[in-house]
Amino acid sequence: MVFFGYMVSSVLFGLLADRYGRWKILLLSFLWGAYFSLLTSFSPTYIWFVFLRTMVGCGVSGHAQGLIIKTEFLPTKYRGYMLPLSQVFWLSGSLLIIGLASVVIPTIGWRWLIRIASIPGIVLILAFKFIPESARFNVSTGNTQAALTTLQHIAKMNRSALPEGQLVEPMLLLSPASPLCSNSGRSGNGQILSPVSSALANDPKTPKTKWRRGMCGAKLCAVFGQEKRGRFADLLDAKYLRTTLQIWVIWLGISFAYYGVILASAELLERDLVCGAKSESQAAVPSEDSEGSQSPCYCHLFAPSDYRTMIISTIGEIALNPLNILGINFLGRRLSLSVTMGCTALFFLLLNICTSSAGLIGFLFTLRALVAANFNTIYIYTAEVYPTTMRALGMGTSGSLCRIGAMVAPFISQVLMSASILGALCLFSSVCVVGAISAFTLPIETKGRALQQIK
Numbered sequence: 001m002v003f004f005g006y007m008v009s010s011v012l013f014g015l016l017a018d019r020y021g022r023w024k025i026l027l028l029s030f031l032w033g034a035y036f037s038l039l040t041s042f043s044p045t046y047i048w049f050v051f052l053r054t055m056v057g058c059g060v061s062g063h064a065q066g067l068i069i070k071t072e073f074l075p076t077k078y079r080g081y082m083l084p085l086s087q088v089f090w091l092s093g094s095l096l097i098i099g100l101a102s103v104v105i106p107t108i109g110w111r112w113l114i115r116i117a118s119i120p121g122i123v124l125i126l127a128f129k130f131i132p133e134s135a136r137f138n139v140s141t142g143n144t145q146a147a148l149t150t151l152q153h154i155a156k157m158n159r160s161a162l163p164e165g166q167l168v169e170p171m172l173l174l175s176p177a178s179p180l181c182s183n184s185g186r187s188g189n190g191q192i193l194s195p196v197s198s199a200l201a202n203d204p205k206t207p208k209t210k211w212r213r214g215m216c217g218a219k220l221c222a223v224f225g226q227e228k229r230g231r232f233a234d235l236l237d238a239k240y241l242r243t244t245l246q247i248w249v250i251w252l253g254i255s256f257a258y259y260g261v262i263l264a265s266a267e268l269l270e271r272d273l274v275c276g277a278k279s280e281s282q283a284a285v286p287s288e289d290s291e292g293s294q295s296p297c298y299c300h301l302f303a304p305s306d307y308r309t310m311i312i313s314t315i316g317e318i319a320l321n322p323l324n325i326l327g328i329n330f331l332g333r334r335l336s337l338s339v340t341m342g343c344t345a346l347f348f349l350l351l352n353i354c355t356s357s358a359g360l361i362g363f364l365f366t367l368r369a370l371v372a373a374n375f376n377t378i379y380i381y382t383a384e385v386y387p388t389t390m391r392a393l394g395m396g397t398s399g400s401l402c403r404i405g406a407m408v409a410p411f412i413s414q415v416l417m418s419a420s421i422l423g424a425l426c427l428f429s430s431v432c433v434v435g436a437i438s439a440f441t442l443p444i445e446t447k448g449r450a451l452q453q454i455k
Contacts, residue, residue: 015396033121036058261367324377345436
């Protein structure tokens with residue numbers, strides 16, 4: 001249900017971010033997530049708990065706008081280095097919550113764990129005063145003054161000066177005979193029009209995407225303000241259709257593998273899967289039904305050794321970061337992603353090998369490193385491949401589709417695995433192979449490519 005909430009609101013937040021700004025949606029998502037997360041700790045019943053966690057999932061789906069703001073400020077040559085380093089902070093949060101859980105849950109309970117975990121989200125709301133709106137977004141909406149103010153502030157912070165020239169938005173050049181051009185100086189959708197000479201139209205320095213020569217003199221009509229933003233139809237436009245569909249397949253597969261390996265780790269710890277060695281958590285505590293009947297569900301309380309194993313495997317998420325950065329920048333986004341997804345498929349199969357506890361932890365460590373590298377790369381690629389007018393929506397729909405994989409993962413790693421370990425691992429591996437092929441055949445490589453401003 002958490003993933004369902006994420007899936008539903010991810011598209012909505014992406015659409016709103018393309019229309020009204022990344023900063024506003026990021027702030028809204030933080031407020032939403034922090035509020036409902038805190039409320040969860042006061043849940044009177046299990047149904048309320050599930051509902052409130054679903055609301056938390058809705059809020060968390062908007063956090064991707066932070067990555068988009070960062071992407072739109074970073075120069076082309078630094079995106080492949082700086083964006084993967086964000087994984088360090090994700091890892092820090094993951095390790096912090098595991099460490100807190102190992103101390104808080106056995107002592108004062110899960111409610112206090114959630115309350116303590118809500119504090120950073122509440123404190124970070126104060127930091128929004130120092131986060132600017134994306135200058136690229138402001139330019140794409142015609143608000144060049146706001147973008148210029150942001151850039152001047154950045155230049156002042158860095159004791160530098162803006163380059164000489166005038167900040168302008170890209171133009172859409174049309175024939176005066178076009179229905180968009182009217183005598184009032186505005187197009188049908190309110191975009192500002194201006195006549196320009198054909199010399200300007202033919203100048204290679206003039207930014208233009210679509211234009212037609214008119215039959216009535218040497219004048220063209222320049223449309224300032226760009227086409228509509230945040231339209232779902234643009235994702236399925238002929239130019240991006242294949243890219244969009246393959247990105248969706250990759251996101252779904254990566255999410256399926258990521259949450260699959262996390263949940264499979266818990267299953268492997270709880271079951272007799274390490275060549276006869278039983279986990280300390282094997283002592284099950286049956287839950288009591290309200291009517292006194294025996295429930296088929298069991299609570300497996302994690303032992304200290306299980307928390308240690310989770311910490312070790314989570315650290316694996318950062319282990320391949322240096323190699324991931326090198327692959328992204330030298331092999332390119334497509335090839336790097338196809339290699340890491342192929343290796344993920346291989347290591348899922350290796351989990352079926354009879355090994356020691358140390359060997360199992362080693363496999364889980366490597367798998368977590370690989371699935372984290374997959375997420376790193378696809379986040380960067382998705383943010384880079386779409387233009388500013390549809391970037392947030394592209395990220396939102398991808399994030400929404402990937403939650404389907406996250407929702408299916410528990411049924412494979414917990415239900416199917418209890419019936420057939422090899423069958424579950426083969427399914428995870430097969431999905432990763434499909435993702436690797438999709439990544440290798442992506443039609444656009446974004447390595448060294450400037451962010452596109454308009455479609």
